Amino acid sequence: MAIAQKTFNDYLDDAKEMAYEVSKVTDRIERERMIPPEITNQMKDRGLFRLLMPRSLDGAELDHPSFLRLVFEFGKADASVGWCFNQNNVFATNSTRLPEKASREIWTDWRNVVTNGPPTRDTLATPVDGGYRLTGRWNFSSGSPHATWLAALTPIKDSIPSEIRVLLIPKNKATMIDTWDVHGLRGTGSHGFEVNDLFVPGHLSYNQSDTPREPGSLYKINTTLFFCSGFATVALGAARTALDAAVEMSTSKIPTNAPGQVTLRDMGTVQRQIGQAEAIWGAARAYLHENHSRLWESANKDQPIPTADRIGVRLASTHAIRQAAEVVDIAYNLIGSTAIFGSSPVQRRFRDIHVITQQVQGQMYHYDTAGQFFLGMEPQGSI
Helix, strand or coil, X not given: CCHHHCCHHHHHHHHHHHHHHHHCCHHHHHHHCCCCHHHHHHHXXXXXXXXXXXXXXXXXXXXXXXXXXXXXXXXXXXXXXXXXHHHHHHHHHXXXXXXXXXXXXXXXXXXXXXXXXXXXXXXXXXXXXXXXXXXXXXXXXXXXXXXXXXXXXXXXXXXXXXXXXXXXXXXXXXXXXXXCCCCCCHHHCCEEEEEEEEEEEHHHEECCXXXXXXXXXHHHCCHHHHHHHHHHHHHXXXXXXXXXXXXXXXXXXXXXXXXXXXXXXXXXXXXXXXXXXXXXXXXXXXXXXXHHHHHHHHHCCCCCCCHHHHHHHHHHHHHHHHHXXXXXXXXXXXXXXXXXXXXXXXXXXXXXXXXXXXXXXXXXXXXXXXXXXXXXCCCCCCC
């Protein structure tokens, strides 16, 4: 079905169906440190990596609240898949900042996906006739196994004023570096890549501050807020699965120190912890939803998005990630030694969530940024 013919319910059905397929191969995703090609190819063919692209480029241009509902489905099934789903879709909004010629060169093929990652200190692009000579290394490129293009954030040599641009290169022109030896979010395959004196045509580059060509509400919101709210939704999905698994396990597990045949569910302390975990999860999700709804409402008005609305999503996203980790910790501690085995769905989410908290969107200094705003100061962080 062509993008133009699909409704949100079509995409929701696609997401649920693909999430179910993902749930059957989570062990393989963990072991191979990538999403299986038969999964990513189906997602590509269904347009699930084109959801935030403009209709002018055969994208869905799905409203962001609806997009987050799809992120949640994948986050529940597997945090790595949810992470890549968000990362790759959000980056594709930059198709509105690239020259249209470049966007069509990259995204006309539905199986093309772009991944990106931060540069190392030795990265540099030197202007030459018709483009740039690029040398450097980039890490943390989520979804690199199924990506076909790479985005290289790069300082431009001798630029006045100093400029940093994003240069797009085909993956087959770079050397991929296997760096992703981690204990959580293993399936994201967030490897590194490097190039040495590679020519990149000038039209395959843009400045992150460039004004999008498209007028839609989606393109009034910066990618930072898309990334943070999406990754927070992944964290909430992972926490939901961990808590549901702990509840289910509590109905049958009999603790070794329990009198008689008392299950975890019958113990008052467990009942209290489940109640507390549900309250924490529900409050974090509601706070994110409230602030994101306000942001989206502002984006649909013919005026700049207020700083207060941007701060609200920044704060609510980080808070949701931190609170999701607390919920997973409750589930992990509640089920005892069962949680330490790889076969436990709680164990996998425990490792995933504690990688999410270490990523930039989950860092504690975002509370500082929000605090500065509420204290009447100029917020220093990215919003």
